[in-house]
Amino acid sequence: MLNYVVRRLLILVPMLLAVSVAVFLVLYSIPGDPARMAAGPDASEEDVVQIRANFGLDRPIHEQYAIYLGNLVQGDLGTSFRTRRPVLDEIRRTLPATVELAAAAMAIALLLGVPIGILSALRPGSWLDNTITAFAVFGISMPGFFLGLILMVIFSATLYWLPPTGRGTWAHLVMPAVTLGLPYVATYARLTRSNMLDVLSEDYIRTARAKGLARSTVIYRHALVNAAIPLVTVLGIYFGRLLGGAVIVETIFAWPGLGRIMIEAIVQRDIYVVQGTILVFAVSVVLVNLAVDVLYGVLDPRITYG
Structure with a gap:
């Protein structure tokens, strides 16, 4: 296991190198002068120079990248054009908010999606199953930005129950987390239903029922454990999408997270902030997928790591 984890972490190095090159080239090709945008509209040409x-x-671009890469190896992600603060400080300041939002959204997706999927699988073809299927289609099809605006109109502008923007209390977290997590509730409900239907038709489930085991034991200790492996796989895949959705949700609700400062940096061509945030997102996705791979061995002891 340890050797497998070490090999996966070593793979992270060339992957981050490729990401940094791609992001650097893309930002370099975008029209506009970062120096002039950092200087402001009233700056003189001497100030811009x-x-x-x-x-x-x-x-030259190759020298810029060589300098950036040399600083990156030393843990220096550069300095923000806008704030004149180290990019690492900006990431430290905003990363906890993004982690909080992503964790809340994933908790909503799992705590609602898995039980709903189980109920649907236990009553296939019933009115409950059809209702859950309709809900899943609605949740998957609903764009995050549109759902967020609807929630703001209902719960902030009409009912005055929840604050529309910002971060501070649990009330500020509700609407962003629901907006980000609802599509994944629908996704996990459909996946759980499909996997549970496959597992419930297996011979060992019929044997467990024939032995007189309690219905809850058959469902949760036998069926759900085996149906959970594909769900864990999807967890790693969807985490990257979750971070991408967090960028939009943070912008809508003025959530002070990493995605929001990345959008602001893209607009103002603050290239070091953009590069730093994308690298953090890339590392997060790789580490989550590594944790998912390790979790396979916990769910299924037959899985080994060569």
């Missing part, structure tokens, strides 16, 4: 020299933007 000075800013360009201070940040090394007057050098």
Whole structure:
């Protein structure tokens, strides 16, 4: 197991190198002068030239990347053009908010989607199953930005139950977490239903029932454990999508997270902030997928790591 984890972590190095090259080239090709945007509309040409020299933007692209890569190896992600603060400080300040939002959304998806899927699988073809299927289609089809606006109109502008924007109390978290998590509730409900229907038709389930085991024991200790392996696989896949959705949700609800500062940095061409946030997202996805792979061995002891 330890050797497997070490090999996976070593793979992270070339992957991050490829991500940094791709992001650097894309940002370099976007029209506009980052130095002029950082200087402001009223800055003189001398000020723009000075800013360009201070940040090394007057050098050839390969020299800029070499300098950036050298600093990156030392743990320096650069300095923000807008705030003049280290990018690492900006990430430390905003990352907890994104983790909080993503964790709440994933908790909503699992705690609602899995039980709903189990109920649907236990009564296939019933009115409950059809209702859950309709809900799943609705949840998957609903765009996150549209759902967020609907929730704001209902619970903030009409009922005044929840604050529309910001972060601070649990009430601020409700609407962003529901907006981000609802499509995954529908996804997990459908996946759980499909996997449970397959598992419930297996011979060992019929044997467990024939031995007189309690219905709850058959469902949760035998069927659900085996149906959970595909769900764990999807958990790793959807985590990247969850972070992508968090970027939109944070912008809608003015949630002070990593996705929001990335959008602001893209608009203002704050290239070091964009590069730093994307690298953090890439590392997060890789680490979550590694944790998912390790979790396979917990759910199914037959799985080994060569």
